[in-house]
Amino acid sequence: MLNLRQLDTTHSDFEAEFERLRHWSAETDGAIEERVAAILADVRARGDAAVLDYTARFDGLQVDSVAALELSRDELKSAFDAITPAQRHALEAASARVRQYHERQLEACGRGWSYRDEDGTLLGQKVTPLDRVGIYVPGGKAAYPSSVLMNAVPAHVAGVGEIIMVVPTPRGEKNPLVLAAAYVAGVTRAFTVGGAQAVAALAFGTATIPGVDKITGPGNAYVASAKRRVFGQVGIDMIAGPSEILVLADGSTPPDWVAMDLFSQAEHDELAQSILLCPDASYIARVRAEIERLLPEMPRREVIRASLEGRGALVLTRSMEEACNISNRIAPEHLEVSSSEPHRWEPLLRHAGAIFLGAFTSESLGDYCAGPNHVLPTSGTARFSSPLGVYDFQKRSSLIEVSEVGANKLGVIAAELAYGEGLQGHARAAEMRLKNPRR
Amino acid sequence: MLNLRQLDTTHSDFEAEFERLRHWSAETDGAIEERVAAILADVRARGDAAVLDYTARFDGLQVDSVAALELSRDELKSAFDAITPAQRHALEAASARVRQYHERQLEACGRGWSYRDEDGTLLGQKVTPLDRVGIYVPGGKAAYPSSVLMNAVPAHVAGVGEIIMVVPTPRGEKNPLVLAAAYVAGVTRAFTVGGAQAVAALAFGTATIPGVDKITGPGNAYVASAKRRVFGQVGIDMIAGPSEILVLADGSTPPDWVAMDLFSQAEHDELAQSILLCPDASYIARVRAEIERLLPEMPRREVIRASLEGRGALVLTRSMEEACNISNRIAPEHLEVSSSEPHRWEPLLRHAGAIFLGAFTSESLGDYCAGPNHVLPTSGTARFSSPLGVYDFQKRSSLIEVSEVGANKLGVIAAELAYGEGLQGHARAAEMRLKNPRR
Incomplete structure (x- = not known):
C-alpha cells in the first residue's frame, strides 16, 4: 500500500x-556556500591550474592540462555515430522540432522595432544575440541529453556566436548520448569539467576555457550556489x-x-x-x-x-x-x-x-520533443519567470534619436525634472539643445 | 586644472x-551581508513588528503601526497638487511619453502566439502580467521621481494588478516630487519604509505590507544585498x-x-x-x-x-x-x-x-522623457541584459496541445530518449498515448 x-x-x-504540501524551502547550506566561495576565488586567481586540481579531486580525473579535458568535434561525432540508429533518429527529430518551435519564438518576439513620433524622433529597441554562452550539463545520475538540446538549440537559434558546454565525467566516464546530443545541437566547444569549478571557469575565463556572457543549465547544490554567486559578472538562468x-x-x-x-x-x-x-x-x-x-x-x-x-x-x-x-x-x-x-x-x-x-x-x-523548452520555472517561480527561450540568449538596447524639433520640446521637460532632482548637469545638457536656451 | x-x-x-579604467568591482562587504541576512530573517519571523523596529532605528521614524507608514492616495494627490504647475506638467508629459513607448513595446513583443503543426498539434506561448510587484524608491540624496515613473509605468502597461511602492523617509521627510510621481504613475499603494526591511516585507509579506511577486528599483548596498538574497522567493530586476x-x-x-x-x-x-x-x-x-x-x-x-x-x-x-x-x-x-x-x-x-x-x-x-526606460544594465552587464521593460513585468507559459496523430509520432521519439535517460515513467506515459503501444 x-x-x-x-x-x-x-x-x-x-x-x-495545503500550506504544508506547498512548502518547500531550499535551505542554503553554509558549508557548501563556503566551499563554493573558495573554489570560485581559487579558479579566478589560478585559472587552469585550479580547474585541474578540482577536477582531479572531485571527479577523480588526472590530466596534465585543461586542453586534455576538451572534447573535440570529432569525438562528439564519433559518439553520435556509435549510438543506435533509433537513438540517432530520436535525437535529430527532437532537435528539429525544438529548433522549429524556437524559430517561431524568434519570429514572434525576438526582433527589434522602432518608430518615429510626430516630431521625427526615433524610438525603438535593437535586439542582439549574446556573444558567447556556457551550458552546464550535469553528469552522473541526472545526465540528460535532452537538456543539452533544450539549452543549446535556443542559443543557436538566437544567433549566439559560441556555445561552450561543460559536463563532469567522473572517473572519465562519458555519457555517449550527451556527447551525441552536443553534436546534434551544434555546441561550439565542450569540456569535461563540472561543479563550481566549471561555473567559475566559464564566468571568469581561464587560459584554456573561454569566459562567457551567460551560464545556463541545471546542476547540484554546488553548481546552483556558484551560479548565484557569479550572477552579475555573467548572466544566469534560473536556479532550479x-x-x-x-x-x-x-x-x-x-x-x-x-x-x-x-x-x-x-x-x-x-x-x-x-x-x-x-x-x-x-x-x-x-x-x-x-x-x-x-x-x-x-x-x-x-x-x-x-x-x-x-x-x-x-x-x-x-x-x-x-x-x-x-x-x-x-x-x-x-x-x-x-x-x-x-x-x-x-x-x-x-x-x-x-x-x-x-x-x-x-x-x-x-519534455523531449513537442518543441517548447523543458527548462521551466520551479517552486512557484512561474509567478514571475518564464521557460528558457530564445529571449534568454538575446538582449535589448534602447534606441533614441531625438530630432531638433523634439529636442526643443523634450529639453524643457527634462530640465524641469532634472532641476527638481538637483541634477544641474542633466538640466543644462538638455537646455543646450534648446533653440532659445534659458541661459 | x-x-x-x-x-x-x-x-x-x-x-x-584601458583595463585599469574598465575595472570596477563591487566588493561584497561581509558586515553588510551579515546585517542584511539578520534583518531578512527577523522581518520574515516577526513581520510588522520588525518593520517598525528597523524603521525607528534606521530612519528615526517612530510610529505605532505599519498602517501609519502607508501613504494614502489622497496624500499622493495632495503632493501632486502642491508642486509647481511646471513640475506637474513635466511629470505628466514625461509619464505620457514613457507610457507611449512602453505601449509600443507591449505591441512589439509582449503578446502571446501559437501555431498548429501539420499534425494539428498546437504549440505556443501565453503571456500574462505579474499579479503584484514592489517598487523600491531610494530616499535621501538619490530620491529620483523619474525613477518612480520608469519603474511603475512599464508595470502598469504590462497589466500588473497591484504596484506597491516603498520609499524611506528619514525622520519623516517626504520628497513631494516622489509622491507626486507616484500619483501620476498610478502606484496602487505606498509605504514609507526603506532598506533591507522594506525588501524583506515585500518579499515575504507582513500583516500590513502585501508580499509581491517581483521587486524592482535601485537602492544602496543594503537594498542590493537584500534583493540578491530574496531572489528566487521573488523575482528581482538587475543589481545596479x-x-x-x-x-x-x-x-x-x-x-x-x-x-x-x-x-x-x-x-x-x-x-x-x-x-x-x-x-x-x-x-x-x-x-x-x-x-x-x-x-x-x-x-x-x-x-x-x-x-x-x-x-x-x-x-x-x-x-x-x-x-x-x-x-x-x-x-x-x-x-x-x-x-x-x-x-x-x-x-x-x-x-x-x-x-x-x-x-x-x-x-x-x-533619462527623463524621451520614452525609453532609464533603468539600464550597468558595469558591462549590457553584454547579457536589457533595459527594464514591459517584459520584466510579464512572464510566459508554454502552451502544448498534442493531437492524437501527433502523440503517435512524438511518443516514439520521446520514449526512445526517455529510456536512454533511464526515465521509464516518462517513456511509458508517452507509449500509453500510442495507438499500437509497444507494451
Missing part, C-alpha cells in the same frame, strides 16, 4: 494541509528547484495515463512533487488504484514511492474552477489540463511554466 | 591603462552598479554639449564613469577646454571632479570603427553616438543599455 495523502478542499483543515507536475483532471482521461504522468515526475527524485486536482472522487479512486497497480512494474519504484509519499497528493476539489484557482496558487512547473475541454480551463490558468492541454499531451512529450 | 586622464589607442601601454556614459564623437557636435553630457553622468556620484572616444585629437582638446571652462559653474562640481579624475577618460582612437570596437568591450549603460552619421555607426554597436543617436540626443533627454 502506498501512503499517498488525499486532501479535500471542503475539509476544515484543508488550508493548513525540484521538478513538479500538477494534473487538473475532469475524469475524461484514462486513469492509468494520469497515474503514469504522476510517476513521470515522481521518478526524477525523492523531492519531486506530483499533485492531482480533480472534482470527481470516484475518478480519484480509479487513479489511486492505477497507481497501486502500476507502481510495482516501475524500475524506479522506490524513488517514485518516496516522492509520492513525501510530497505527492490527490486533491478532491469542489469544481474545476476551484482546481484552477488552487493551481494558480501553486504556480506549477508542469501543468496538465487533462480534460475533454482544455480550452475552457486554459484562460483561468495564470501561473505555470508549461501548460499541457488535453489527454494526449503527456508531460513527457513536452 | 582638472586631472582628467587621456589615453591613446596607439600607445603601447593602452591595453593596460555606478552609472556610466560613453560618448563616441566624430567631432561634429558642439564640444560644450559633449562636455556637459560627460558632466551629467559624473554628477551622479564619485564612482560614476564618463568616457569620450574620438579619433580627432583637436576635438578632444576642445572638449577638454570646455570641461575646464564649464566645471566651475556646476553646483555639483566637487562630485563631477572626483568622478572624472577617478574614473573618467578622454580616449584618442585610430578611427570611429576602432571606437565602436572599444565601446563593445565596455558595453556601456549609456552610449551617445555624437556623430553626423549616427546610423553609419549604430550597426557596429553590439552591447549597450541605450544608444543615443546624433547630437540632439543628450542622455538627459532619455
Whole structure:
C-alpha cells in the first residue's frame, strides 16, 4: 500500500494541509556556500591550474592540462555515430522540432522595432544575440541529453556566436548520448569539467576555457550556489528547484495515463512533487488504484514511492474552477489540463511554466520533443519567470534619436525634472539643445 | 586644472591603462551581508513588528503601526497638487511619453502566439502580467521621481494588478516630487519604509505590507544585498552598479554639449564613469577646454571632479570603427553616438543599455522623457541584459496541445530518449498515448 495523502478542499483543515504540501524551502547550506566561495576565488586567481586540481579531486580525473579535458568535434561525432540508429533518429527529430518551435519564438518576439513620433524622433529597441554562452550539463545520475538540446538549440537559434558546454565525467566516464546530443545541437566547444569549478571557469575565463556572457543549465547544490554567486559578472538562468507536475483532471482521461504522468515526475527524485486536482472522487479512486497497480512494474519504484509519499497528493476539489484557482496558487512547473475541454480551463490558468492541454499531451512529450523548452520555472517561480527561450540568449538596447524639433520640446521637460532632482548637469545638457536656451 | 586622464589607442601601454579604467568591482562587504541576512530573517519571523523596529532605528521614524507608514492616495494627490504647475506638467508629459513607448513595446513583443503543426498539434506561448510587484524608491540624496515613473509605468502597461511602492523617509521627510510621481504613475499603494526591511516585507509579506511577486528599483548596498538574497522567493530586476556614459564623437557636435553630457553622468556620484572616444585629437582638446571652462559653474562640481579624475577618460582612437570596437568591450549603460552619421555607426554597436543617436540626443533627454526606460544594465552587464521593460513585468507559459496523430509520432521519439535517460515513467506515459503501444 502506498501512503499517498488525499486532501479535500471542503475539509476544515484543508488550508493548513495545503500550506504544508506547498512548502518547500531550499535551505542554503553554509558549508557548501563556503566551499563554493573558495573554489570560485581559487579558479579566478589560478585559472587552469585550479580547474585541474578540482577536477582531479572531485571527479577523480588526472590530466596534465585543461586542453586534455576538451572534447573535440570529432569525438562528439564519433559518439553520435556509435549510438543506435533509433537513438540517432530520436535525437535529430527532437532537435528539429525544438529548433522549429524556437524559430517561431524568434519570429514572434525576438526582433527589434522602432518608430518615429510626430516630431521625427526615433524610438525603438535593437535586439542582439549574446556573444558567447556556457551550458552546464550535469553528469552522473541526472545526465540528460535532452537538456543539452533544450539549452543549446535556443542559443543557436538566437544567433549566439559560441556555445561552450561543460559536463563532469567522473572517473572519465562519458555519457555517449550527451556527447551525441552536443553534436546534434551544434555546441561550439565542450569540456569535461563540472561543479563550481566549471561555473567559475566559464564566468571568469581561464587560459584554456573561454569566459562567457551567460551560464545556463541545471546542476547540484554546488553548481546552483556558484551560479548565484557569479550572477552579475555573467548572466544566469534560473536556479532550479525540484521538478513538479500538477494534473487538473475532469475524469475524461484514462486513469492509468494520469497515474503514469504522476510517476513521470515522481521518478526524477525523492523531492519531486506530483499533485492531482480533480472534482470527481470516484475518478480519484480509479487513479489511486492505477497507481497501486502500476507502481510495482516501475524500475524506479522506490524513488517514485518516496516522492509520492513525501510530497505527492490527490486533491478532491469542489469544481474545476476551484482546481484552477488552487493551481494558480501553486504556480506549477508542469501543468496538465487533462480534460475533454482544455480550452475552457486554459484562460483561468495564470501561473505555470508549461501548460499541457488535453489527454494526449503527456508531460513527457513536452519534455523531449513537442518543441517548447523543458527548462521551466520551479517552486512557484512561474509567478514571475518564464521557460528558457530564445529571449534568454538575446538582449535589448534602447534606441533614441531625438530630432531638433523634439529636442526643443523634450529639453524643457527634462530640465524641469532634472532641476527638481538637483541634477544641474542633466538640466543644462538638455537646455543646450534648446533653440532659445534659458541661459 | 582638472586631472582628467587621456589615453591613446596607439600607445603601447593602452591595453593596460584601458583595463585599469574598465575595472570596477563591487566588493561584497561581509558586515553588510551579515546585517542584511539578520534583518531578512527577523522581518520574515516577526513581520510588522520588525518593520517598525528597523524603521525607528534606521530612519528615526517612530510610529505605532505599519498602517501609519502607508501613504494614502489622497496624500499622493495632495503632493501632486502642491508642486509647481511646471513640475506637474513635466511629470505628466514625461509619464505620457514613457507610457507611449512602453505601449509600443507591449505591441512589439509582449503578446502571446501559437501555431498548429501539420499534425494539428498546437504549440505556443501565453503571456500574462505579474499579479503584484514592489517598487523600491531610494530616499535621501538619490530620491529620483523619474525613477518612480520608469519603474511603475512599464508595470502598469504590462497589466500588473497591484504596484506597491516603498520609499524611506528619514525622520519623516517626504520628497513631494516622489509622491507626486507616484500619483501620476498610478502606484496602487505606498509605504514609507526603506532598506533591507522594506525588501524583506515585500518579499515575504507582513500583516500590513502585501508580499509581491517581483521587486524592482535601485537602492544602496543594503537594498542590493537584500534583493540578491530574496531572489528566487521573488523575482528581482538587475543589481545596479555606478552609472556610466560613453560618448563616441566624430567631432561634429558642439564640444560644450559633449562636455556637459560627460558632466551629467559624473554628477551622479564619485564612482560614476564618463568616457569620450574620438579619433580627432583637436576635438578632444576642445572638449577638454570646455570641461575646464564649464566645471566651475556646476553646483555639483566637487562630485563631477572626483568622478572624472577617478574614473573618467578622454580616449584618442585610430578611427570611429576602432571606437565602436572599444565601446563593445565596455558595453556601456549609456552610449551617445555624437556623430553626423549616427546610423553609419549604430550597426557596429553590439552591447549597450541605450544608444543615443546624433547630437540632439543628450542622455538627459532619455533619462527623463524621451520614452525609453532609464533603468539600464550597468558595469558591462549590457553584454547579457536589457533595459527594464514591459517584459520584466510579464512572464510566459508554454502552451502544448498534442493531437492524437501527433502523440503517435512524438511518443516514439520521446520514449526512445526517455529510456536512454533511464526515465521509464516518462517513456511509458508517452507509449500509453500510442495507438499500437509497444507494451
